[in-house]
Amino acid sequence: MNHPNLRRRTALVAGAVLITTALVAPPGSAAPTAPPPGSEATSMGLPTFAPGRYVVTLADKPLATYQGGVSGLKATKPAKGSKVDVNSTDSKRYRSFLATKHAQVAAKVGAKVSRDYSTALNAFTASLTSQQVNELSKTAGVVSVVPDQLHKALDDRKPADFLKLSGNSGVWKALGGTAEAGKGVVVGVVDTGVWPESASFAGPALGTKPPTAADPYRPYRAGTTTVMQKADGNTFTGSCETGESFTADLCNTKLISAKYFGDGWLNLVPPDQRADYASPRDGNGHGTHTASTAAGKTGIDVAESGINFGTISGVAPAAKVAVYKALWEGKDGKNSGGLTSDILAAIDQAVADGVDVINYSVGSIFESAHTDPVQLAFLSAASAGIFVSAAGGNSGPYASTLDNTSPWVTTVGASTVAPYAGTVVLGDGQKYAGVSTSIAVTTGNRPLVTGPAVKTATSSDADALGCLPGTLDPAKTAGKIVVCERGVGARVDKSAEVLRAGGVGMVMLNLFDQDALGDSHVVPTVHLNVPSALTVKAYAATAGATAELVPGNTSGQNEPYPQMADFSSRGPSLSSHGDLLKPDLAAPGVNVLAAVAPPSNDGHSFAFYSGTSMAAPHVAGLAALYLAKHPDWSPMAVKSALMTTTTDVLSSTGAVDSDPFARGAGEVQPAKMLDPGLVYDSGDADWLSYLEGSGVATGTGVPAVDPSDYNTPSIAVGQLLGTQTITRRVTAVTPGLYRATVSVPGMKATVTPSILNFTAAGQTKTFTVKLTLDTGSSGETTSGWLTWQGAGKTVRSPIAVVPTSVLTPNEVTGSGASGTAAFEATAGKAGSPIRAYGVVSAPLVPGAVAAGTADADLPNYPVTVTAQTKALQWNIKTVDPAGSIWLVLYKVVNGQMQLLSFVGNGSNQASATLAAPAPGVWGVLAITLSNPPGASTTEYTMQTNVVTSTSGSALKVNPPVAPAAFQPFQVTASWSGLPTGQRSTGFVEFPNRAGTVVTIN
Structure with missing residues (x-):
């Protein structure tokens, strides 16, 4: 049997090595999830750490969560509904106390503190030798010592329309129009920076006069500080940090703050190896894309490469944007990413500034432990009332490839919207529709050839099949449409090679089931998935083959949507042993059109990107819409409202997607999110009890709970032996009588009590769900739903269980x-x-x-x-x-x-x-x-x-x-x-x- 859809072997080998890599930690130290850069295994299987920069986390609580306990130092944790005040006298004293301890701990091993963190995380960075790392790992009060690792930004028709935000009956209209959608809310974006000249961030200059009663949320400049009164009654204070190609006047009443954090990266990477700006300016485009997706202006006209794409909008167009650049671009992609220390500094500053939402479109090929410094910083951010939306990862469709799976984070998977389409019309009359963003008018009927048929004399068939640079002969290629296989080489480089050789169009082929992507190609291009791709490839190899590329889908066959993207990472979460369902939900993340940085995007001001990086800012924007209407809601209440009002994701056949580890609770449905009926709320005590139940000693004295009992709007049991009873509590938003229905194939499921009567908003009631293995196959995941119905509301929660009889x-x-x-x-x-x-x-x-x-x-x-x-x-x-x-x-x-x-x-x-x-x-x-x-x-x-x-x-x-x-x-x-x-x-x-x-x- 031939299987042309098989992935390349090199990828298989690399994947196997990555998946099976394990490391044993020395006694008294935290076990890393992957070998740190520069570490090597000794003959005993224990790591020896190379000298370098490390993040040292201490046990004392940071400002955002400190509730007192140190003699003479008052609590700095904000009251419910408030944000942490980093400038209060108590905060300054406690910050000084933490900094002193940092210096003392470092001095014990002869090290010096490079940077202190105290708002979202109690930690410091320092350059350490191997011996110092080992000694610190055993020092009382030290939670972890982890290398300052490089984190990668995930590669990631109009989602605003698809999500029913726009239009006379859309969510924006219900909120009072685009001028009110997200008003009074600040979205902090931790990413690669911003291209401030983009039309998506245009706005009047920041004035110096405080806001008025008629315009209470107008930001203004007080000296070099941007000040904004917010919908929750707190104050945002930021600044526009100057630097390379970036001046303070580039901020305005839309882009109200922009800062950069590169102490680690700029010291690591020499100037001649950088392809970035030492400033908040975006050297990649990723951060500009995510920021404009979450909170870009509304009604921005987009025309690229002679094609008019109409207008685009951010999800929360009235929200303000604060940029925290912590990811950087190296030459040729080398050293691109962000170090842990810089990311922590960015998160720390975002919490201190008082953002309401953080978008984090960053991830790893390894799942971060819940005790990872970045995840702990997000715990503090959530504790301070900040909603954190994070990308789940782009390593799908394989199982357990997720990142950012902590319970206090909203983990987002990527789904499709209606595609921008193009059709390949073959000379034999057959039509095959694929994804295209580059066909303005038909190409006309042209010869259709494969790469090897028009290759140069010195190129191999394998290289020419992929249309790699320099492989196509202009004398043979001119005037033809070339079929190019996806695989080795960047996708856009393939169309560039076709253009160089005089080709007039390209058909890019997936040779196995993958997402088709709407890249900005330089020649008219249609991207086909299997099985159409294989048929077109075979036809192109026949004598006299011709084809025409036409805009739109004229094949008569439409692709169902939304579907989960093939690349979207899947659960179950290894950190939770499958007892916490991740991702939480899905949002548009395929072929998303948004603003980018022109120099690093072939001169384009807007581009189509795909990835969970693009899905996360949609959820961040939805959270901003929510917090503008309900500024006193907790992050987990907002998360619950988003999760319990979702709609179904579809499979490629049009059936409902039955994989909870791919879609979580399902596709976000903004039209219903603002009226959830009931919410599953949680906070500090829940998170700490969850950690205790997961084997993490928090030192807080909170009781441990089974992770499956953590009060999230989903139910997951990674290994259910015979029977298990799960506990949840719900709080009424809309009072009334709610009845439960539950169904999990192969299981007996009962809800007790099955009727809950809420007589007032804010009432909280507890119930249990008992699951018992019935006819289901042992060891095979089964999934279903728990639904509460009442008061005209439907509150739906996914269930994922791996039952076992033994x-x-x-x-x-x-x-x-x-x-x-x-x-x-x-x-x-x-x-x-x-x-x-x-x-x-x-x-x-x-x-x-x-x-x-x-x-x-x-x-x-x-x-x-x-x-x-x-x-x-x-x-x-x-x-x-x-x-x-x-x-x-x-x-x-x-x-x-x-x-x-x-x-x-x-x-x-x-x-x-x-x-x-x-x-x-x-x-x-x-x-x-x-x-x-x-x-x-x-x-x-x-x-x-x-x-x-x-x-x-x-x-x-x-x-x-x-x-x-x-x-x-x-x-x-x-x-x-x-x-x-x-x-x-x-x-x-x-x-x-x-x-x-x-x-x-």
């Missing part, structure tokens, strides 16, 4: 022609039957694969799984002991190969095992990265053991039933008469398809 190892091993293998199990129900199936010892099938084999030609070993299949195991071993072999496990989903994992360690053998696989086609691909010395291929034997309900009874098991519920007991599998020259596979099955694979020899 806790048991996935696999055990044994050896010998006869023998036993014992393991421990815990059942959720006494008397549960235990059965044995197999064993199976399939013949060894010879095969060979060469290093560098094309993806589509890798040896393939598929198995069609039915309901009778109990277990699968593929065993591969090279003939030459010096060989190296790997397996790639996949499943066929909707006709496409979905790669699941890369199996192997570089030795001469590998094994992929599945217990109770779901029906469908599963398989492995054999791959080698290098052949044995002197060999042109790697020869191997492959064994495919398929255990079914009719695989015999050579395997015996004792006991035959579980003796008790929730009590560990020993299970023993035994066998006799087996061959010892090859592997045999059996399966011990518990109820609901749970079980343990027994691998023998």
Whole structure:
């Protein structure tokens, strides 16, 4: 079988290394989630830290959360509904106290403080040696010592219309018009800076006269400080920081503050390696895009490359923008990003300035722990009443790839809106619609060719297929439409190569299921996804092929929307062990048109970006709309209102998307968010109890709670043994009688009480949801909804549960022609039957694969799984002991190969095992990265053991039933008469398809 949609092997190898990387921390120190820059493993498996810049977090509370306790120092935590006052006498005294402790702690190891943090986080940065890091890690009062890491900005038709913000019946109109939508609210954007000349940030100059009763929220300048009275009664104080190509007069009554934070990055990266401004000016475009999306002006006309895109608007057009540049651009992308210390400084300043909302479109390929300094700074921000919207990440569609998953953060996934479309009309009359933002008029019917057909004499077919720079021959390409494959090389560079060679258009092809993106190409371009892409590729390779590129979708087939973007990162969250559903919700994040920085965007003032980076500012803007109307609401109450009023996300077939780990609560629905009926609120005590329940000692004395009981508007249980009861509380916004309905397929679910009667707004009531495994398959996620209906409102919460009938190892091993293998199990129900199936010892099938084999030609070993299949195991071993072999496990989903994992360690053998696989086609691909010395291929034997309900009874098991519920007991599998020259596979099955694979020899 050929699979042209298979991802490149290099990506598979890199992904496997990243996913499997683990690090053991020294005693007394916090365990990093990934190896820090410059660290290396010793022979004992412990890290040695290279000298460098570190962030040291201390146990004392920062200003935003300090409630007293230190003799002579009064509390600085603001009262409910207020923001932290960093200029009060008490705050200044406490800040001095923290700074003194920072210096004392640093001095204990002979270090000096580089920068203090005290508002959102009690921490300091310092340049440390390896020995100093180790000593500080063991120092009393030190919470963590983490390297000052580089954080990357995520790459990320009109969302305002799609979200029903605009129009006579839109949300803006209901709020009093665009002049009132977000009025009195400040959105802080921690990102790459801002392009202040953009029309999205235009506004009158800042005056010096205080606001009047007729215009209470007008910002003004007091000396060098920007002052603004806000809707919540507090005051924002910022400034317009001068620097390279940035003067104070670039701020105005829209862009009211702009600051930059680069102590770490500017010291790390020499001037000749920078491609940025030492000022708040945006050297990338990402920060300008996110800021204008969240709170850009309304009705901005956009015309780029001769195409009029009409007008665009920010989500909260009346809100003010405060920019905190903490991410930087290096030459050729090297060193681009933001160091932890600079990001912390930006967050610290945003909290001190008094923003109402923070947008954080930054993430990592590793999930940040809840105790990560940036996440703790956001905890303080949320504690101070600031709503934090954060991008979930762009590492989808693979599981557990999310970042920014702390409960006090609103984690946002990316979804689609109606696409800007173009159609490829082939010479044979077939029409295929894709995404296009670059076709103003039809190209006319032109020759259609693939890259190799028009390549230069010195270019390889592989490079020409991707239209890499310098690969196309102008003498062959002129006047033609070129088909270019997505993959190696930047997408926009491909159209640039077509233009250089004289081509008049491009069709860009996804060779496996991916998002089609609306890049600003320099020639008319249509981006096609599979299967259309494969059909067009085959046609282009035929003699005399022609095509015409036309604007719009003329194919007669429309793509359903909103869908979750393929790149949008998925849960379950590893930091919460699946007990907290993330992402929280979804918002538009594909082909979003917004302002950018022209120098770094080919001269464009506006561009289409895609990513969860683009989704997060939509939610930040919605929060600003909310806080303008309800300035006294807590961040989590706003989050609840957004989550419980969502609408469904769709699949590519138009059916409802059933994956809660992709869409969370669903697509934001602004038309309903302002009237939620009930809210699930939470605050400091809830977050601390959640952390205690997650094994984090907060030192606050709050009681630990099961993370599944954290009061969020969703329910998640990462591993439910038999039955579990979850507790929630809701507060009435609209009083009335509410009735509960709950449904989770394969589970018995009951709500107690199922009727809640609220006689007044503000009343809070508690209820429980009991979930018990019924017919669902053990170990397989099931999802459903809990819905409260009453007072004309519908309050919907997603449920995601991984039930199990038994806790048991996935696999055990044994050896010998006869023998036993014992393991421990815990059942959720006494008397549960235990059965044995197999064993199976399939013949060894010879095969060979060469290093560098094309993806589509890798040896393939598929198995069609039915309901009778109990277990699968593929065993591969090279003939030459010096060989190296790997397996790639996949499943066929909707006709496409979905790669699941890369199996192997570089030795001469590998094994992929599945217990109770779901029906469908599963398989492995054999791959080698290098052949044995002197060999042109790697020869191997492959064994495919398929255990079914009719695989015999050579395997015996004792006991035959579980003796008790929730009590560990020993299970023993035994066998006799087996061959010892090859592997045999059996399966011990518990109820609901749970079980343990027994691998023998």
